[in-house]
Amino acid sequence: MKTGRLITDYFESTARDNQNPAIRWGKGSILSWEELYQRAQRLAHYLINEHGVRQGECIAIGLERSPEFLVAAYAVLLAGGVYFPVDTKTPAARLASMLATAQCRIAFCHMAQENLFIQTHVALELINGEHLDKISTLPFSEHTLQDTSGTNTPQLRATDPAYLIFTSGTTGTPKGVLVNHGAFVNRLEWHQTHSEMTDTDIILQRTALTFDVSLWELFLPALNGASNYLLQPGLESFPRGIVAALTNENITVVHFVPSLLKPVLQELQDQAIQNGHADSPSPLPALRQVYVSGESLLASLAEQFQNMFDSRCLLTNLYGPTEAAIDVSFYDCMETSSTLIPIGQPLTGCQLYIVDPDNCLVLIYVDTIFT
Template sequence: TPNNIAVVFEDKQLTYKEVNEKANQLARKLREKGIKPDSVVGIMVERSPEMIIGIMAVLKAGGAYLPIAPEYPEDRIQFMLDDSGSQIILIQDKFINAKGSYRNAEFISIENQELFTGDVSNPKLISKPENLAYVIYTSGSTGKPKGVMIENYSVINRINWMQKQYPIAEGDVILQKTPYTFDVSVWELLWWSFTGAKVCLLIPGGEKNPEEIVKAIEKNKVTTMHFVPSMLSVFLEYVEEKGIIEEIASLKQVFASGEALNLKQVEKFNKLLYKEKGTSLHNLYGPTEATVDVSYFGCSTEEELELVPIGKPIDNIKLYVVSKEKGLQPIGVAGELCIAGDGLARGYLNRPELTEEKFAANPFAPGERMYRTGDLARWLPDGNLEYLGRIDHQVKIRGYRIELGEIENRLLKHETIKEAVVLDKEGADGNKYLC
């Protein structure tokens, strides 16, 4: 598919051949600067064709990309550069002067056309499946962000599963709208390139604007996209209020993750889009530490749902619901959701103690590791998992253990309740009450 359109941004289009050749040229320049397997290369750009080319070039050079939001405070950026050992940062010109001088870092303008000269052939493959693909920083409880290291084979496993489960082809268009500092962006950035499909890049900041999203869907005939559930609600309200179902009729499949998806959101989606246009909604769940998503559930069905599960494990992933005593919980009993399999991160960069704590030995499969999510879940009789909130949302009142997330889920089933938060408060009599 060398002459197929690969990347669309506003009125600019690049073919597969153009993207590949530019990425190859930049990859060779990065290799000349010493980039090799497990080298971390920072990228500080807005959503743009340069973002795609930069990420592809880092991967082709054999390195791992580190997405940096240009709006991050300087001390956070310096911490990420120091912690990751990243000595090269690909940057757009507009951000070079806006940022101070960072220690031990060379900024390379990705808009410098001299980078895109010379040999356009694919560089020799030097990275292996167990080498790093990317490092994404998530907020840490100590106040310092922690770098999650994801390896190539974990990314390949995740995208191969997605293509098998939700196949896309040359006629499909993915809308890339997730900021690249969030790991949901990984499949938006890469999946299309496995199949000859097309990626449409939403204008920077457009992910917060339902009008811009609708415009992009209509103009580019987008077929596949993602929402966090709260933004999905805003989008559906906008579509319903404006009566513009026809404008988004190209949509075939929509994925939701990043927050708990509730029954009201699913019912509204199915009423507006599934029943009218056949667009399907899929609930995905997974932490950054397990390569984007580890479970899936199809929400668009003729059957009436009682709740919205997070579903069943994706390929080459094992999910366990574990008790405090480190045993497996029976069906219907809540416990900590733990993950094993090909999606697990290598660990946290330069945080061996935390890595050992969170990526523990798997007692159910000797020799394997298991990631402890801190999320509460339970198996349902049909083999799906129900997400119940964070473990620290479990409270004890009068000796009873109460899952606040479970009560919130029940409240959300009431037709007049849109959002619900349940807290435990101490009354004047010293007893705890729910409110």
């Protein structure tokens, strides 16, 4: 599916004159695609003209999960910058190292976190998250946005960087991974083909914003007009809060690490028993696709899932390092027969290399759809 399009191309074509919800949060709050696009365009204009954002420049976003975060994320990309999410719970010394590695000079943050960025002793231009509503209503012209800067979206290429994510450091010192637009869009286009999402779908955005899984949760709707439901910050690892969101917001697509999927299934089972529906324990008729990654998926957990949902909800195991644009392989759990679920076959545009203990190549596994 080599279209050559950028994520900003999809965003612009999906959002223009689209009054459907792009973002949902809280109890019934929504922001339409058109409004999201207008706010992001205004903020992109502000970044270019007031802060001199240059093409390929990393811009840190230290905002919590919120509509403002997505406005800022799309604005950075529209301005030709590189999306760089940061966790404000990070110690100042570590944050300083990350900002220095990214050569970052601009950061979004809430007022409460300004001192953290000041403590890094990195020279930063801070943009207050509480002021984004005011900035995003400034008058502007799309013609002006594209004519007053050499860093506008139409000049971007697939080989230009789109985002910077730091690894967790589980295998050593955390390092920054810079991924280009082409690899990012290839990953999203595969996901769109696999999930067949439409503008009626709702993704639960619950993954930490500095973890690469959040990238497809946040940006995949730009390809199909679906919407994100933003889970309340603090509930990311609480099964009861997650189940409440899945139930009340009619979530259709969600991601878990296996160690969180297990207690979520247990919470569903417990609620079914309490409500007298032990024989049919799935109270989530809208849910149709669950993705898991980040850990090995046990066959026993996949079997528990299938017993609860039957065939109406597909469980898909994803695998991939941060360095490889989120994921490189997938396996649809139709049936289980071993203790571990395999990582499956390559995503479109990916190859898996199987080597022996001496790192000698044994097999190159290429997705047959891609070839």
